[in-house]
Amino acid sequence: MKMTVIGCGYLGATHAACMAELGHEVLGVDVDAAKIDSLAAGTVPFFEPNLDDVLKRNIAAGRLRFTTDLAEAASFARVHFLGVGTPQQPTSGAADLTALRTAVRELIGHLRGRHLIVGKSTVPVGTCAELADEIAALSRSATIELAWNPEFLREGFAVDDTxxxxxxxxxxxxxxxxxxxADRIAQVYRAILEDGTPYLTMDWATAELVKVSANAFLATKISFINAISEICEVAGGDVTALADAIGHDARIGRRFLNAGLGFGGGCLPKDIRxxxxxxQELGVGDALAFLREVDEVNMRRRAALVGLVEKACDGSVLGRNVAVLGAAFKPExxxxxxxxALAVAAQLSLRGARVSVFDPKAMGNAARxxxxxxxAESARDAARGADAVIVATEWAEFVHMSPAELSTVVSRRLIVDARRCLDGDAWRAAGWEYRALGSSAVATPTATAELVDAPQTSDFLV
Known part of the structure; x- marks a missing residue:
């Protein structure tokens, strides 16, 4: 089939490349000429594992092209996917649909004949009905149907999830x-459906609610275990052992019961808000009032980590060197x-710490x-002269890092595990103080912690 993908950011670029991988002829469209030039050259302007290979392979095969011209898109195909961003409004928690509405208006002005527009962006319930009325009012030379096909991509696994x-x-x-x-969209995904993937058809409103409901449930589960973590910190419990115990209950499950610094990124925070x-607009705000507490629990974890670091530094980080390993909101x-991670780094800096940040992929975005x-150029470089080292994003290279890699460069052997992802026993055995969110005990090393002679140096995203 021929199809277009309108909006070539994270969602749109991934969808366009993967639809071409399925054998379709795809034209990606975006107003950002620099982004289009980058994609057309086979370079993804963000980091997503394996996407570069899929992009280059399908450009070379002639199945994937990119343009800024909506008129070209309108004449190229009869099926158009919308992958335009719906960010949070700057003055409220509501979604900003300006770019989405603009893209629809401009597209339909070029359409002739019969077309199907398929939304993939995350939108508030009721958006489809409003867009359909607008499409009907503006269409002059085309018969246009609207469907919604929400995405469920996990950053770091987007190609596989597509x-x-x-x-x-x-x-x-x-x-x-x-x-x-629904039958026409099923043809788009035929190769996937033939592998047994469930194909769920429903009305507009239900489809709109599926994505935000899934994210709200996930955010609630994460904030639940972090709320329990707060209790463990004052009551003497171990939140990891607790999560393991309740996770054996099939009704609950162990996934996403990892206490720590909480969630971030471009989806969960904005989607629950x-x-x-x-x-609230629909007059049933009380039904989701609990999401405000979910959000607040999540934000409190950041303050809790700053407090933990301050306590470990004798009550103040003023003038202390702090290494923050991780800037992206999640690994990969x-x-x-x-x-x-980046919020904590910034808060520590505001409190007078000399903060040094390292992340394997997010340095450029963090610096902006x-x-x-x-x-810093590496974890070791970030830790040089540090009074405290914080693991704030659970990249594999940090999780599996040997204490010996940092022991000779830090000023004080203090490791703060914000994601509860390290082997605390191994770090203590190597002579480090090990502290983590979700535990009341101040973990002390099995060997006497030493002050290490090292050069003093001063001095991450979602």
Whole structure:
């Protein structure tokens, strides 16, 4: 099939490349000429494992092209996917649909004949009905149907999640039960569906609610264990052992019960805020009032980590050297949007610490957000002269890092495990103080901690 993907950011570029991988002819469209030039040259302007290979392979095969011209897109295909961003409004928690609405208006001005527009962006419930009315009012020379096919991508696994999803959800116009939109979209995903992937069809509103409901549930589960972590910190419990115990309950499960610094990124924070804001607009704000506490629990983890570091530094970080390992909101990503790691680094800097940050992929993005922090060339470089080392993003190279790699360069052997991802016993055995969120005990090393002679140096995202 021929299709276009309107909006070539993280979602759109991934979808375009993966649809070409399925054998379709795909034209990606974006207003950002620099982004289009980069993609057309086979370079993904953000970090996502394996996406570069998929992009280059399909450009070389002639199945994938990019343009800034919507008129070209309108004449190229009859199926158009929308991957335009829906960020949080700057003055409220609601989603900003300006770019999405603009893209739809400009596209339909070029359409002639019969077309299907398929939304993938995360939108508030009711958006499809509003867009459909606008499309009907503006269409002059085209018959246009609207469907919604929400994405469920995990950063770091986006290619696999697109080509091997756990389900495909499609919402269609409930006023036209005889529409063939769901069948046409099924043809797009035929190769995936033949592998047994569930294909779930429903009305617009339900499809719109699926994505935000899934993210709200996930955020709630993460904040739940972090709330329990707060209790453990004052009551003497071990939140990891607790999570292991309750995770054996099949009704609960162990996944996403990892206490730590909390969630960030471009989806969960904005989606739960937009969901709560939309519920308020619909007059049922009390139904999602708990999401405000979910959000607050998550934000408190950042303050808790800053407090833990201050306590470990005798009550103040003023004038202390602090290494922050991690800037992206999660490993296998260069995304620093609403990153807990980067927020902590910035807060420590504001409190007078000399903060040095290292992240394997997110350094450039982090430096654009917080240019006043020092950005190191390696974990060892960041830790040089440090009074405290914080593991704030659980990159594999940090998780499996040997204490010996840092022992000879730090000023004080103090490791703060913000993600509870390290082997605390191994660090203590190597003579380090080990501290972590979710534990009341101040972990002391099995050997006497030493002050190490090292050069004093001063001095990350979602």
């Amino acid at each position: 080509l091997r999803p756990d389900r495909i959800v499609v919402g269609t116009d409930p006023r036209h039960p005889d529409s063939d939109a 937009a969901f709560a804001a939309r519920a 990503s260069d995304d620093v949007r609403d990153s807990p 957000v917080f240019p006043t922090l020092r950005y």
